[in-house]
Amino acid sequence: MPPPSTLFNLLKHHGEEHLLAHWERLSEEGRSHLKSQLMAIDWHEIAACKKLVEDRHAKKSVTRHHDFENSSTPSCHRLGGQGTASSEALSRGRECLRTAQAGAILMAGGQGTRLGFNGPKGTFPIATISKATLFDVLLGHLHAIKKRFGSRIPIAIMTSAATDTATRTFLTEANFCGLDADQIFFFCQGNLPAVDAATGSLLLDACDHVAVAPDGHGGMFQSLIESGALDWFRQQDCRTLVSFQVDNPLAKPFDPEFLGHHLLSESSLSTQVIPKLDPEERVGVVAESDGVTRIIEYSDLPQNIAAERLLDGRLRFFAGSIGIHAFETEFLEGIASSQARLPLHIAHKKVPFIDKKGRLVQPSAPNAFKFERFIFDVMPLADSVTVVEVDPAEGFAPLKNPPGAAKDSPEIVRQALNAYAIRHLERVGIMVTPGIDVELDAASIFDDEDLHLIAKSGIFPKNHIDGPLIIRAI
Ligand code: UTP
Numbered sequence: 001m002p003p004p005s006t007l008f009n010l011l012k013h014h015g016e017e018h019l020l021a022h023w024e025r026l027s028e029e030g031r032s033h034l035k036s037q038l039m040a041i042d043w044h045e046i047a048a049c050k051k052l053v054e055d056r057h058a059k060k061s062v063t064r065h066h067d068f069e070n071s072s073t074p075s076c077h078r079l080g081g082q083g084t085a086s087s088e089a090l091s092r093g094r095e096c097l098r099t100a101q102a103g104a105i106l107m108a109g110g111q112g113t114r115l116g117f118n119g120p121k122g123t124f125p126i127a128t129i130s131k132a133t134l135f136d137v138l139l140g141h142l143h144a145i146k147k148r149f150g151s152r153i154p155i156a157i158m159t160s161a162a163t164d165t166a167t168r169t170f171l172t173e174a175n176f177c178g179l180d181a182d183q184i185f186f187f188c189q190g191n192l193p194a195v196d197a198a199t200g201s202l203l204l205d206a207c208d209h210v211a212v213a214p215d216g217h218g219g220m221f222q223s224l225i226e227s228g229a230l231d232w233f234r235q236q237d238c239r240t241l242v243s244f245q246v247d248n249p250l251a252k253p254f255d256p257e258f259l260g261h262h263l264l265s266e267s268s269l270s271t272q273v274i275p276k277l278d279p280e281e282r283v284g285v286v287a288e289s290d291g292v293t294r295i296i297e298y299s300d301l302p303q304n305i306a307a308e309r310l311l312d313g314r315l316r317f318f319a320g321s322i323g324i325h326a327f328e329t330e331f332l333e334g335i336a337s338s339q340a341r342l343p344l345h346i347a348h349k350k351v352p353f354i355d356k357k358g359r360l361v362q363p364s365a366p367n368a369f370k371f372e373r374f375i376f377d378v379m380p381l382a383d384s385v386t387v388v389e390v391d392p393a394e395g396f397a398p399l400k401n402p403p404g405a406a407k408d409s410p411e412i413v414r415q416a417l418n419a420y421a422i423r424h425l426e427r428v429g430i431m432v433t434p435g436i437d438v439e440l441d442a443a444s445i446f447d448d449e450d451l452h453l454i455a456k457s458g459i460f461p462k463n464h465i466d467g468p469l470i471i472r473a474i
Helices: 005-013 028-039 043-057 084-098 134-149 164-173 217-226 229-235 256-265 329-337 375-381 410-427 448-457
Strands: 076-078 102-107 155-159 184-188 191-193 204-206 212-214 240-245 269-275 285-289 292-296 319-328 345-349 368-372 385-389 438-440 469-471
Touching: 005 028, 043 191, 043 345, 043 368, 076 084, 084 134, 084 256, 102 134, 102 217, 134 448, 155 164, 155 217, 155 229, 164 184, 184 217, 184 229, 191 368, 212 368, 217 229, 217 329, 217 368, 217 375, 229 329, 240 256, 240 329, 256 269, 256 319, 256 385, 269 285, 269 375, 285 385, 292 375, 319 329, 319 375, 329 375, 410 438, 410 448
Parallel strands: 076 385, 102 155, 102 240, 155 184, 269 385, 438 469
Antiparallel strands: 191 212, 240 319, 269 319, 285 292, 285 319, 345 368
16 A cells, blocks of 8 residues: 555655655554654754755754853852852751752753663663662652652653663662652653654665654753643742753762852752863863853863863863753743744764664664754753852763773763762771772761761771671761
């Protein structure tokens, strides 16, 4: 049976009728799948994607130009500061946690292609001794908050078609890592089709399925509202939402001082940064010009400007973004109602596809373009942005690459977790024999106050640890 003429004509109009090449061999069910996927395509969005491909082919620069002369790094609060501002922020943040006026959004929709792990990144066993997963560690913090402050912080987990089923199954079987089932709201971000790098045409990755990929962490804004997650937060009186990424087990989205700076500044958006030390580091930097704060991607920062230094020796643009933000819910609603669409970004990637004979091809080199929106592109829309600087050893250990990689590998992340644990134990007077692995149980230890209690309890003879140990709060 030939494809329905309306469908054929629609695709022909957009030059994509090749997507029906295998129609004749599909089952009824396959035809229905393909038809509903094709009918739901947003052709305006596809046109925007194809324009990016054309620009790429025409070698038109996609570099965004910035007025570097009039740009500077905004002033930053430093976490762990000693002054009045820090202590006021700390107490305001603790108050927020006690009253559960904040909620959390965990970004877990990425495909984690560089890591190459068989499953969503959140299910990767990362802890040094227990091998607790990234989900255990990150959701564990909410458990520790409940223990410390008696409050229940609601969390929305953003998945994607690539991670949704496996994430829900994993967390259900893991009893939601100790949280209440109704403390978590799952929502799935959108997709954008991938296109063939040579022709710019859409691809099939099964005879009855168009190849798609998650629409980037910036897809969060639309999905947060469409899924009802934002209403869910409002019903629980959460006026502030912190968003963080599933691949950073040192992330401190609930750091009371960070929350406090955000709330006291009355900014609609706050963001954590780490100092960029080397001009070559491939990290976006926060910059301000004419009262507007934005992130400049590393690819948009000319080498000579990236290397400029201030009188104190720091890079002029040193505020490297680590993907941890606090938003006011009113700001998020404003974004949705003003229909502000974030720009699309293009990336050259390997995407399996169906060839003319209907066979699945696994490319060995990038063959397609994928498109994404980035969360930080909303920054210029905020009336004011508060920037908080974090010591990377305290708050940033991203898992991006497979075992053995020179950077951001599981081994390097575990070393960072171990060093963090040893440093904090030593701060409260508990010494660790060099070379020993220790692990702080995320679900029971919120901060150094918990460790002080352990030190005072005398549980470790002479406050010394000389063998691998998981430390749990009492
Ligand atoms: P990355 O940009 O590092 O992507 O995501 P990734 O999917 O983890 O890894 P690669 O690039 O394929 O190797 C940073 C964070 O943003 C989330 C990821 O889950 C991670 O927490 N993310 C990314 C999403 O939630 N959705 C997306 O579409 C992309």
